[in-house]
Amino acid sequence: MTHRPTPLDAPFFTKGTVALSVLAAAGMAVMGVRLLFGLGAVTNLSNAYPWGVWIGVDVAGGVALAAGGFTTAALAHVMHKERYEALVRPALLTAMLGYTFVAFGVAMDIGRWYNIWHPLVMWNGRSALFEVGICVTIYLNVLYVEFLPVVAERFIGRVSLPGPLARWDALVDRLLRALDRGLSATMFSFILLGIVLSTLHQSSLGTLMVIAGPKMHPLWQTPILPLLFLLSAVSVGFPMVIVESLAASRSFGLKPEMNLLGELGRMTVPLLGVTLAFRLGDMFVRESFVYLREPSVPAVLFCCELLFGLVVPMRMLASRAVRESPPLLFTAAGLVVGGVLLNRIDNFIVAYTPAVAAPRYVPSPWEVLATLGCAATLILLYRAAVLVFPVVSRPAPGQGARTKYAVRV
Amino acid sequence: MAAGAGLAGAASPASASVSAEPSPTRSGVLVDTTVCIGCRSCEQACKAAHGMPTQGPEAYEDDAVFDAPRRPDSTALTVVNRLEAERPFFLKAQCMHCDHPACASSCIVGAFTKEESGAVVWDTSKCIGCRYCIVACPFQVPAFEWGKALEPRIMKCDFCAPRQRDGELPACVERCPVEALTFGPRDELLRVAHERIKRSPGKYNPRVYGELEVGGTSWMYLSARELAGEALPKLGTRPAPGVSESIQHGIFAYFVPPVALYSLLGFLMWDAKNGPREGGE
Numbered sequence: 117m118t119h120r121p122t123p124l125d126a127p128f129f130t131k132g133t134v135a136l137s138v139l140a141a142a143g144m145a146v147m148g149v150r151l152l153f154g155l156g157a158v159t160n161l162s163n164a165y166p167w168g169v170w171i172g173v174d175v176a177g178g179v180a181l182a183a184g185g186f187t188t189a190a191l192a193h194v195m196h197k198e199r200y201e202a203l204v205r206p207a208l209l210t211a212m213l214g215y216t217f218v219a220f221g222v223a224m225d226i227g228r229w230y231n232i233w234h235p236l237v238m239w240n241g242r243s244a245l246f247e248v249g250i251c252v253t254i255y256l257n258v259l260y261v262e263f264l265p266v267v268a269e270r271f272i273g274r275v276s277l278p279g280p281l282a283r284w285d286a287l288v289d290r291l292l293r294a295l296d297r298g299l300s301a302t303m304f305s306f307i308l309l310g311i312v313l314s315t316l317h318q319s320s321l322g323t324l325m326v327i328a329g330p331k332m333h334p335l336w337q338t339p340i341l342p343l344l345f346l347l348s349a350v351s352v353g354f355p356m357v358i359v360e361s362l363a364a365s366r367s368f369g370l371k372p373e374m375n376l377l378g379e380l381g382r383m384t385v386p387l388l389g390v391t392l393a394f395r396l397g398d399m400f401v402r403e404s405f406v407y408l409r410e411p412s413v414p415a416v417l418f419c420c421e422l423l424f425g426l427v428v429p430m431r432m433l434a435s436r437a438v439r440e441s442p443p444l445l446f447t448a449a450g451l452v453v454g455g456v457l458l459n460r461i462d463n464f465i466v467a468y469t470p471a472v473a474a475p476r477y478v479p480s481p482w483e484v485l486a487t488l489g490c491a492a493t494l495i496l497l498y499r500a501a502v503l504v505f506p507v508v509s510r511p512a513p514g515q516g517a518r519t520k521y522a523v524r525v
Numbered sequence: 526m527a528a529g530a531g532l533a534g535a536a537s538p539a540s541a542s543v544s545a546e547p548s549p550t551r552s553g554v555l556v557d558t559t560v561c562i563g564c565r566s567c568e569q570a571c572k573a574a575h576g577m578p579t580q581g582p583e584a585y586e587d588d589a590v591f592d593a594p595r596r597p598d599s600t601a602l603t604v605v606n607r608l609e610a611e612r613p614f615f616l617k618a619q620c621m622h623c624d625h626p627a628c629a630s631s632c633i634v635g636a637f638t639k640e641e642s643g644a645v646v647w648d649t650s651k652c653i654g655c656r657y658c659i660v661a662c663p664f665q666v667p668a669f670e671w672g673k674a675l676e677p678r679i680m681k682c683d684f685c686a687p688r689q690r691d692g693e694l695p696a697c698v699e700r701c702p703v704e705a706l707t708f709g710p711r712d713e714l715l716r717v718a719h720e721r722i723k724r725s726p727g728k729y730n731p732r733v734y735g736e737l738e739v740g741g742t743s744w745m746y747l748s749a750r751e752l753a754g755e756a757l758p759k760l761g762t763r764p765a766p767g768v769s770e771s772i773q774h775g776i777f778a779y780f781v782p783p784v785a786l787y788s789l790l791g792f793l794m795w796d797a798k799n800g801p802r803e804g805g806e
Binding site: 151152153154155156157159161162163164166167190193194195196222225226227229231232234235238239240241242243244245246247249304307308309310312315316319320323324325326327328329330332339342358468470471472474 | 568577594596598627629630631632633634635636650652653654655656657659660661662664667668669670671672673674675676677725758759760761765766768769770772773776777783786787790791793794797
């Protein structure tokens with residue numbers, strides 16, 4: 117069975133996308149108010165709780181859930197498992213859009229959004245946030261470069277600029293071909309760079325809260341937070357690809373690639389196992405389990421992370437019957453995704469207590485609306501992209517799949 | 526990891542890193558809470574010195590302000606709270622001016638500096654408003670201007686660094702009518718503090734808050750009872766940025782780990798491509 121990515125033929129507007137568009141517009145309106153009147157106008161943030169859902173969900177959650185990009189690239193290109201080629205482009209698109217929205221989320225959350233470029237020229241190597249910022253910035257650009265061949269493929273031989281610009285058609289076509297050739301030869305270096313940058317910032321995202329010291333609940337505060345963040349990001353990569361692929365197949369009426377997705381699910385089992393082992397090991401070494409004795413919100417959420425985010429999906433994905441059933445596979449992968457999202461929320465919001473007691477932070481409805489609006493916009497852009505660009509593969513007999521990028525010696 | 530941190534520290538003694546030590550001649554302030562009468566003159570002096578709007582003297586005579594605890598914020602860089610105990614006492618809060626400031630370590634653009642004088646100051650031109658300094662600060666001091674759409678600032682006590690440069694005392698110290706605040710070299714202040722404790726052991730808790738907390742702070746407190754855990758946060762003796770910076774230096778020791786990972790992945794990629802093909806293609 118071989119595949120070839122093509123632009124999908126489907127209408128952009130459906131009942132679902134109209135609903136999402138409304139949500140997206142509402143979210144962007146909130147951002148507009150934030151830009152005009154400041155963070156205090158729409159958020160419940162305070163000097164006691166300086167970071168809320170925009171950092172916990174949009175940024176930390178977004179970065180983790182976009183991990184499918186680098187894990188799939190590692191599988192298909194570095195480990196050279198050509199069968200998974202069909203999943204690389206959708207994962208790449210998700211990562212590219214995901215990181216774009218991470219950058220957008222950061223820009224909206226920082227007080228001086230117009231100074232967002234400062235870290236590029238004002239360095240502080242001691243800051244974990246600086247490390248995250250630099251790596252995410254470079255990685256975002258690497259993702260755009262990785263996506264360029266898809267754009268080139270769409271337009272090579274089909275360039276038709278409107279009106280008087282038409283006379284440049286041939287030139288643009290030649291440029292695209294040159295770009296494609298150049299990228300073909302060098303893409304391996306970008307793919308490797310993308311993976312290295314991902315491991316760096318996924319882990320440094322965990323280092324962020326280490327400096328909060330005793331303000332972090334002991335169930336989460338550990339010097340191995342960077343390792344835990346990296347492991348959970350690696351383990352959520354494939355489940356995220358599964359969730360998206362099944363959702364997209366359903367939405368576009370395509371036959372899901374159950375063989376490949378089931379395989380990804382099987383490979384996720386040991387990754388979840390390693391994450392679980394480190395989380396339990398960390399808990400026993402630091403003896404933080406004493407905080408589980410009395411029922412509290414943090415204790416319950418911590419147990420949910422381990423049980424529903426790691427143990428249950430691990431058991432489910434280990435079963436062949438689950439991996440062969442789209443709804444069950446979707447459920448298992450969805451649990452992993454939800455578990456990692458909950459973990460990021462716990463680390464950045466639930467676990468944080470100010471040094472001096474203050475009323476607990478609860479996100480304002482506007483903050484939540486903005487977050488949902490960003491997610492909705494992301495889904496809409498994803499749909500638009502797969503309609504325009506050759507991203508999703510459909511069976512096309514006779515076309516040989518091959519790994520396009522390899523180390524050139 | 527520890528070795529990497531040590532190396533990185535040794536390699537760049539000039540740039541502030543894990544091993545950076547504050548100036549030995551840095552100043553500090555000793556707050557004797559047994560002396561403070563809660564007149565809040567320091568609050569008024571602070572606002573005046575920083576060009577912030579102040580209230581008339583009658584506002585500072587109203588005790589109702591002590592009914593709810595307050596924190597320093599963007600409109601008041603220092604506040605005095607009354608703590609209820611058998612014998613109520615007053616506690617002035619402001620930036621502690623840590624010897625190893627977490628804000629300076631955490632700041633994404635390096636906008637915070639620990640000056641020779643001991644003051645931890647903030648460069649408004651660099652700030653992007655990310656508020657990571659607030660996340661990092663163990664004393665919950667930096668405050669943000671939440672209501673501003675443009676140029677919101679991080680606000681905190683600057684130890685009157687400009688006044689100190691002109692040879693003047695910090696405004697609060699100068700104004701205090703009962704000499705609850707003593708300004709001087711930190712070493713000297715510690716000597717004075719321990720002498721007071723030795724001279725009247727019944728009057729003072731034997732510990733100076735700030736002597737050891739998070740590796741030492743420029744502002745320190747003498748009190749009748751233990752402040753840590755109640756009036757002020759209970760903290761360890763290790764500098765707040767320590768663990769975070771060690772991890773950073775471990776991951777980035779001369780860029781060796783990232784480059785090594787890149788090379789390893791490159792080799793794996795080459796090996797997988799040229800090695801035995803995957804079966805069943």
